[in-house]
Each structure stands twice: as structure tokens, then as C-alpha cells.
Amino acid sequence: MTMIVDAPQPSLxxxxxxxxxxxxxxxxxxxETSVGAAYLGDSRELLKALPDSSVNLAFTSPPYALHFKKEYGNVSKADYVEWFLPFAREIFRVLADDGSFVLNIGGSWNPGTPTRSLYHYKLMIALVEELGFHLAQECYWYNPAKMPVPAEWVTVRRVRIKDSVEHVWWLSKTPFPKADNRRVLRPYSADMLRLAKKGVKAAVRPSGHNITSSFDKIESGGSIPSNVLEDQIANEMLIAGNNSANDPYTMRCKEAGIKIHPARFPSALPEFFIKLLTDEGDLVVDPFTGSNTAGMIAERLGRRWVGMELLEEYLEASQFRFSA
Incomplete structure (x- = not known):
């Protein structure tokens, strides 16, 4: 039965x-909302319902290949690439020629030894070499909320350090996906403002970089962000990470006695890529929608969205993202 969520109308x-x-x-x-729809089921099948080249951005974070099983389901490292490729084939088909596929995926440790798995790198290579995606850029999400695990190596034997970075692969269907970094400019640093006020002399540095007289100009309106997603979304991620206990979604779940999704990413993560890679009215799809953070942000930014989730309890709770 279709439920209509009473969501605010996006003005743009x-x-x-x-x-x-x-x-x-x-x-x-x-x-559904005025601009989006959430579907219950296996996204390998649900994606087949979308027409070819109809999606501008697929943004998702599938279950990682972790050493220990999680309640939301995760595939073993040995089987991960084979498991994920059917999803990726459908994503490739539905992407527009200038569309992007942004995949947030965490690393993992090998069982029994303090060494790292290569499963996520193998997946990225398979997406490019087997399916034809292009690696537009590799990005990294600094996530301070990650636990110091595996405990045996990090907190007991003390032979490894805390892992606090997750990979974000920005892939595209062609070498020239739609993107505009002017939409995600950051405030200039104090050093840049100081240089703009003081001025710099044109010179060629020992590294070979040519510093021209325009180096200290700040007419662009902000600095170009880096591919380490820290400063860009610092207010949310450095303070709250992805485990905030008092956001509206979490509070509404507690009030209703509904299970909270245990692996949520901060809303600033999809917000950054939706702004960078889409225009108003474009279609954003999340095949592993979970608590539907991506759909909520897409709607807030005036984009259409489709969310797909295998577990009904998570999809049921995700409606709280859109309540007034």
C-alpha cells in the first residue's frame, strides 16, 4: 500500500x-513525496524498472565487507565483488551519459592478522575494467566516529592505529560527467585572506609551480574543496560523525519504538556530491537507501529521488526524514 508523506514542498x-x-x-x-518515491525490495530487480539513461546521480553506501557480521547484512570479502557487480551493471545502464555513480565503501581487516583487505580496491578495478565505468576521482571521508577496531590490534596489542577514513569512489559513465565545483566552494582560509590583503610576488617556485600575480585574488567567491571530505563538512562530521543521537530521525524512531538504522552516514556527505554533480530537478537514486538520508537531502535541494531498501523496518523508519 502506497503511503503519502506530508513533506515540505521544495521551493526550487x-x-x-x-x-x-x-x-x-x-x-x-x-x-512517496511530491518529488520522490521509496521502494521496498532487492534493488537488483528494482533498478530494472528504471529506463535507460534516466538517472543523473546514483549515490549509495552498500553494506561493507566487514570481518564481523552486522544486523543490516554484509557480504564476505571473498564474495563481495561478485555480489556487487549485478547492482553496478544496472546502475551503469540507468545512468545518463553525463551522470555519476558515487560509492561510499569502507575498508576491512583480514581475519587473524593485523593486515588490510584489498576488497574495495578490487571492486573499484572491476567496476572500471569489467563494466566500463570511469574513475572520475577518488575521495576520502574523514569519519571521527569510527571505533578503534579490531580491538586486538588497536587497543590490546597496540600494534596498529585507529582507522578513521572511508573511501568514496566517484565514478562516471563517460570521461566527462556533469560537475561544477563552484557549487561547493568553501570559505577562504585565514592565510588566503591574508595573502589577498598583502599581495604576492610573481615567481617560479623550486617545485616548478608558476605563481602569477592573480594567485592572491579571491573574486571566485571561495576556495576549491579538496578530495578529503573533512573541511567541507566539518561542522557535522567532526562534531557528530554519523552517530548523532538527537537528530530528528533518531528522536522520532525512539518515540515510535522503531529500530534505528545502525550505519547512517551524515547528511553532509550526500549534500556535497548532490550539489557538485546535479542540477535542480535531476534524479538521484540510492539503491541501498537505509534511513534515506540521500533522498531527504535530494528533496531539500530541489532534486527528484528514488530510494530502494531490502528491509521494511528501515524503510518504515525512513519516512521520519520527510515529516514536517
């Missing part, structure tokens, strides 16, 4: 775009 939404539920071929949404 382009009204002449097709509602996402009209693109899904005879599949009933679990719930």
Missing part, C-alpha cells in the same frame, strides 16, 4: 520533470 524544484514513480515500470512505491 523544476515542476516540468516527471515524478520518479512514473519512471518505475508498474512498481508500487512503499511511500
Amino acid at each position: 524544484f523544476t515542476t516540468d520533470r516527471t515524478h520518479p514513480k512514473e519512471l518505475m515500470r508498474d512498481v508500487e512505491p512503499f511511500y
Whole structure:
């Protein structure tokens, strides 16, 4: 049964775009908003309902290949690439030629030894060499909320250090995906403002870099962010990480007695890439939607969205993202 969520109308939404539920071929949404729809089921099958080249951004964080099993389900490292490729084939098909696929994936340790698994690198190589994706750029999410595990190596024997970075692969269907870094400019640093005030002399540095007279100009409106997603989204991630206990979604889940999704990413992560890689009215799809953070941010930014989730309890709770 379709549920209609009473969500605020996005003021910037382009009204002449097709509602996402009209693109899904005879599949009933679990719930919908004015610009998005969430579907219950296996996204390997649900993605087949979308037309070719209809998606501008696929943004997702699938279950990682962790050493210990989690309640939301995770595949072994040995089987991970084979398990994920069917999802990726459908993502490749539905992406527009200038579309992007952003994949947040964490690393893992090998069992029994203090060494790291290569499964996520093997996946990235398979996505490029077997399916035809292009690696637009590798990015890194600094996540201070990660636990110091495996405890045996980090906190007991003290032979390894805390792991606090997760990979974010930015892949594309062609070498030239739509992107505009002017949408994600950051405030200039104090040093840059000082240089702009003081001025710099044109010179060639020992490294060979040519410092021109325009180096200290700040007319662009901000600094270009780096591929380490720390400063860009510092307020949320450095303070709260991805485990905030008092955000509206978490509080509503507690009030209703509904299970909270245990592996949420901060809203600033999809916000950064949605701004960078899409225009208003574009379609954003998350095949592992979980608590549907990506859908909420897409709607807030005036994009259409489709979320897909295998577990009904998580999809049920995700509706709290869209309540007034």
C-alpha cells in the first residue's frame, strides 16, 4: 500500500520533470513525496524498472565487507565483488551519459592478522575494467566516529592505529560527467585572506609551480574543496560523525519504538556530491537507501529521488526524514 508523506514542498524544484514513480515500470512505491518515491525490495530487480539513461546521480553506501557480521547484512570479502557487480551493471545502464555513480565503501581487516583487505580496491578495478565505468576521482571521508577496531590490534596489542577514513569512489559513465565545483566552494582560509590583503610576488617556485600575480585574488567567491571530505563538512562530521543521537530521525524512531538504522552516514556527505554533480530537478537514486538520508537531502535541494531498501523496518523508519 502506497503511503503519502506530508513533506515540505521544495521551493526550487523544476515542476516540468516527471515524478520518479512514473519512471518505475508498474512498481508500487512503499511511500512517496511530491518529488520522490521509496521502494521496498532487492534493488537488483528494482533498478530494472528504471529506463535507460534516466538517472543523473546514483549515490549509495552498500553494506561493507566487514570481518564481523552486522544486523543490516554484509557480504564476505571473498564474495563481495561478485555480489556487487549485478547492482553496478544496472546502475551503469540507468545512468545518463553525463551522470555519476558515487560509492561510499569502507575498508576491512583480514581475519587473524593485523593486515588490510584489498576488497574495495578490487571492486573499484572491476567496476572500471569489467563494466566500463570511469574513475572520475577518488575521495576520502574523514569519519571521527569510527571505533578503534579490531580491538586486538588497536587497543590490546597496540600494534596498529585507529582507522578513521572511508573511501568514496566517484565514478562516471563517460570521461566527462556533469560537475561544477563552484557549487561547493568553501570559505577562504585565514592565510588566503591574508595573502589577498598583502599581495604576492610573481615567481617560479623550486617545485616548478608558476605563481602569477592573480594567485592572491579571491573574486571566485571561495576556495576549491579538496578530495578529503573533512573541511567541507566539518561542522557535522567532526562534531557528530554519523552517530548523532538527537537528530530528528533518531528522536522520532525512539518515540515510535522503531529500530534505528545502525550505519547512517551524515547528511553532509550526500549534500556535497548532490550539489557538485546535479542540477535542480535531476534524479538521484540510492539503491541501498537505509534511513534515506540521500533522498531527504535530494528533496531539500530541489532534486527528484528514488530510494530502494531490502528491509521494511528501515524503510518504515525512513519516512521520519520527510515529516514536517
